[in-house]
Amino acid sequence: MATTDFSEDIRALRATYASIEAVSDIEGIRADVADLSEQAGAPDLWDDPAEAQKVTSRLSHRQAELKRLESIASRIEDLEVMVELAADEDDADMLADADRELVSLHKALQDLEVITLLSGEYDERSxxxxxxxxxxxxxxxxxxxxxxxxxxxxxxxxxxxxxxxxxxxxxxxxxxxxxxxxxxxxxxxxxxxxxxxxxxxxxxxxxxxxxxxxxxxxxxxxxxxxxxxxxxxxxxxxxxxxxxxxxxxxxxxxxxxxxxxxxxxxxxxxxxxxxxxxxxxxxxxxxxxxxxxxxxxxxxxxxxxxxxxxxxxxxxxxxxxxxxxxxxxxxxxxxxxxxxxxxxxxxxxxxxxxxxxxxxxxxxxxxxxxx
The missing domain is CATH 3.30.70.1660 (Alpha-Beta Plaits)
Incomplete structure (x- = not known):
């Protein structure tokens, strides 16, 4: 019964994450990180300190966005594996850990959903x-x-x-x-x-x-x-x-x-x-x-x-x-x-x-x- 409940919850997590991923344009973020990383690695970057600061700041922000998205996807995968192992081994402690992680993931996705609403011209700035x-x-x-x-x-x-x-x-x-x-x-x-x-x-x-x-x-x-x-x-x-x-x-x-x-x-x-x-x-x-x-x-x-x-x-x-x-x-x-x-x-x-x-x-x- 616990495994069935977890399966439904995990499907819901995946559906929520998919909608967030679509809105966030994760492929666009990856492309930005690659481009900005190349710019940040240029040997003459700091010849123009103001431009260098702009590039490195933008790179840091985009890397943080990518990490936030990818880490949640990884945690959902890990949760599914944890539930399967707990069910196979009838491990009550592991199921309790999975339940706590489920609650934490729901909160993380809620926070991520809020971020997707920040689409103003300056919203991503400090x-x-x-x-x-x-x-x-x-x-x-x-x-x-x-x-x-x-x-x-x-x-x-x-x-x-x-x-x-x-x-x-x-x-x-x-x-x-x-x-x-x-x-x-x-x-x-x-x-x-x-x-x-x-x-x-x-x-x-x-x-x-x-x-x-x-x-x-x-x-x-x-x-x-x-x-x-x-x-x-x-x-x-x-x-x-x-x-x-x-x-x-x-x-x-x-x-x-x-x-x-x-x-x-x-x-x-x-x-x-x-x-x-x-x-x-x-x-x-x-x-x-x-x-x-x-x-x-x-x-x-x-x-x-x-x-x-x-x-x-x-x-x-x-x-x-x-x-x-x-x-x-x-x-x-x-x-x-x-x-x-x-x-x-x-x-x-x-x-x-x-x-x-x-x-x-x-x-x-x-x-x-x-x-």
Whole structure:
């Protein structure tokens, strides 16, 4: 009976994998890996460091996609062999191992299905995330720091590399803002559903006892561009300020004016970087982020003129997308998808994959309706 049940489950796994494989174009990925590997092996590759970085980054991303697909196919084959051996030898322990692997494979395929929904122009890129505190005083700046830790913990759970690029600390608790990179394939497509306004409701630890406080923080997510040559910024359009990097409580991080703030005068966009070792590195990082924001702004304006975004309900800066309740009912609820969790502590410790997956599926549905 167990073998029959496993056979049905394995057939279902194979059918799901086949549909994912078709959408993913695995042969196209293999061709890209072969072509990029040849380019990466060229002896003169690093004569142009910028191009070399682009090639190696693209190769790394495509190799990761291929490995993810091929490893699941291999695991399905191994599961089938395991079930057959367990049945032949009447091995209950091996059947238990097979059952655990079956559950794990179902989860892996669900995750892979979500990735197939990431088909936006920049979805496969790494991400730059900025968190800013909103209304709510100390509670808001504390909430912003809680969100920063939440996303960094989520990335750590996924095995993604992160790099905090800039942090502006509040005079009281928490942070005014923070910007960090998440370097992983599809980090932008994945995290972009987190963009919007987040609301926290709790008994304030900073005010009068037993007084409920509502506070807000905003999350912005943009793709990390290796190069943004499509946007040329005249020098006269930028004001550059340099200052000394600082940490919590005004403690000096270094003793030179290495931090950089770029202000794009025509749009008012401001980008600050302070966590690199030199002013030159901070300026380069800030310029890359500024170019990316201007590129996206140009494309959004062009799309708006053509009414291409009519009916598209993707999260935006002013949209409240999620509420976190830490008094009475312990609940975190997404207002778009209805997905909710009853363990806020786990959510703030990085357990947000359920929200992200639901958000990606919701966005795909919205895009389908808008077509």
């Amino acid at each position: 991400a730059v995330v900025t968190i800013r505190s909103g209304a709510g005083g100390d509670d808001a700046t504390d909430f912003a720091e809680m969100l920063l830790r939440m996303y960094l913990r989520w990335a750590e759970r996924q095995g993604y590399a992160t790099k905090v690029m800039d942090t502006s600390y509040a005079e009281g608790a928490g942070i005014k803002s923070a910007t960090f990179e998440v370097e992983a394939p599809y980090a932008y497509g994945t995290l972009s559903v987190e963009a919007g306004t987040h609301r926290l409701a709790r008994i304030s630890p900073f005010g009068s006892a037993d007084k409920r406080q509502t506070s807000f923080a905003a999350v912005e997510v943009i793709p990390l561009m290796e190069e943004a040559q499509e946007v040329e910024i005249p020098e006269n359009d930028i004001r550059i300020d340099v200052f000394r990097s600082s940490g919590p409580g005004g403690q000096s991080v270094n003793t030179t004016d290495s931090a950089v703030r770029l202000t794009h005068l025509p749009t008012g966009i401001v980008v600050s970087m302070q966590n690199e070792k030199s002013q030159i590195q901070n300026r380069a990082a800030a310029m890359r982020v500024l170019q990316t924001r201007l590129l996206l702004l140009q494309r959004e304006e062009a799309a708006a003129k053509k009414k291409e975004l009519a009916g598209n309900m993707t999260a935006s800066w002013g949209d409240q997308i999620r509420s976190y309740f830490l008094y009475g009912q312990q609940l975190v609820k997404d207002l778009r998808t209805g997905h909710e969790e009853t363990q806020p502590d786990a959510v703030f410790d990085g357990a947000i994959s359920g929200f992200i997956d639901a958000g990606i599926r919701w966005r795909a549905g919205q895009r389908s309706q808008a077509r």
